Amino acid sequence: SRGYSAPAPLGDRPVMNPIYARCLKTPFGLFVLSATSKGLYSLDLEKSFHRARPSAKQKIPHHVASTLRRAALQLRLYLKGKKTDFRSLPIDWTGYRGFQKRVLQELRKIPRGTTETYQFLARRSGRPKATRYVGRILHLNRLPLVLPCHRVVPKKGGLGGFSKGT
Secondary structure, X not given: OOOOOOOOOHHHOXXXXXXXXXXXXXXXXXXXXXXXXXXXXXXXXXXXXXXXXXXXXXXXXXXXXXXXXXXXXXHHHHHOOOOOOHHXXXXXXXXXXXHHHHHHHHHXXXXXXXXXXXXXXXXXOOOOOOHHHHHHHHHOOOOOOOOOHHHEEOOOOOOOOOOOOO
């Protein structure tokens, strides 16, 4: 049995680019979208909000503000049950290493209305026996809904361990 190290906790790695945030009121509560100059960085529910605290004085660069606006629009549409495709949004992959990033990039390809297994993601990402590690990576997904970990289920059926909002 080959061992895999757990993903680095997201707060332990320095982020070289400033993180900017935007709050979004929804029927499900307050969401906080954050982004850097590289793309979306995180999506948090108010109760788990800890990565970026928006400030009224925060001057957001135009291209980052544009990414946040597009993400907010798509998130609103998604929460209303409208068809949307988050794959057009840029992602800041800072903090994710090789296999972690490959898993999340494969996760992003799972089409709306379909599900896949942890084993499928492990195989597509180049480590067919790393299903538990895939689960750990999805547990640390800082962009739920945008990177749709809710579309991944155990091989035997049922639900996996959804980490946001519970």
